[in-house]
Amino acid sequence: LSWVGFKGEDESKPAPSQNALERIRELESQLNDLRSRRDITGLSREEFEILATETAMSIIKSAQQREAKANTAVSRIVNETNRAAKEKLDSAESKAKSILSSAESRGRKYISAAEDDAAELIINAEGKADEILNKSAREAAHLTTAARRDAQKLIEDASKNIIDYRSWLSSAISEAERLHRTQNASLNAAEHAIQESRQKLKHAFDRLSQLQMDINANLDGQNRPTGKTYVPGAGKKAAAAAARKQKTANSKNKKKK
Structure with a gap:
């Protein structure tokens, strides 16, 4: 179809399959229309090419019109989308600015309220601290006074106890000395x-010994009286005689040695 000035479509850009089908269907409908109106089998080669060229040109024009409409629709949709997106962005930005502004104002209010509360708490804490310090000072003074009073009382009681103890100790020492003298006298x-009892006992023992010696002197070996009468002092005589005999025996033994 180059002889009628038709250059055709760019082969490097293949048309969509849907457009090709539409063109084929449209071409078939036009051919059917031609068949109904005129028998194309009786056309010459030139007439057939002219008919085909016109048909192709009409198809191309309709395709270009549809493409222009599609581009227009796409441009309109893109513009509307951009406009809607821009409006949404502007709305979101304005809302964000409004929220940020309200948040900043609320934050400033909260900070101011917190500062006021903190200042009030500090004032209350200082007042309570001063009150506690004053109360502690009063209690300390009261405790100091009470401690001094108790210490003075303890000192007085201790002094009194010491005086009483000294008096009691003096009386106890005097009583102890008196008891010591009494015990010494006793x-x-x-x-x-x-x-005296020892002397009496010794005298009695001596008398008993003398009596035993007298009794032994007045008895014989069979414990019978040696005479009809009891001779007092016989024990001393017998003891003196026994002593003389013992002395004589001792002197003889010394001479023999």
Whole structure:
């Protein structure tokens, strides 16, 4: 179809399969229309080429019109989309700015309220601290006074107890000295009585010994009286005689040695 000035489509850009089908269907409908109106089998080669060229040109024009409409629709959709996106972005930005502004104002309000609360708390804490310090100072002064009073009372009680103890100790020492003197006197009297008792016992023992010696002297070896009468002092005589015999025997033994 180059002889009618038709250059055709760019082969490097293949048309979509849907457009090709539409063109084929449209071409078939046109051919059917021609068949109904005129028998194309009786056309010459030139007439057939002219008819085909016109048909192709009409198809190309309709395709170009559809493409222009599609481009227009796409451009309109893109513009509307861009406009809607821009409007949404502007709306979102304005909302964000509004939210940020309200958040900043609320933050400033919260900060101001927090600062006021903190200042009030500091004032209350300082007041309570001063009150506690004053109360502690009063209690410390009261405790110091009470401690001094108790210490003075303890000192007075201790002094009184010391005086009482000294008095009691003096009386106890005096009583102890009196008891010591009494005990010494009692011990001396007891010692004198013991000595007298010893002397009496010794005298009685001597008398008993003398009596035993007299009895032994008045008895023979069979414990029978040696005479009809009891001779007092016989024991001393017998003891003196026995002593003389023992002395004589001792002197003889010395001479023999």
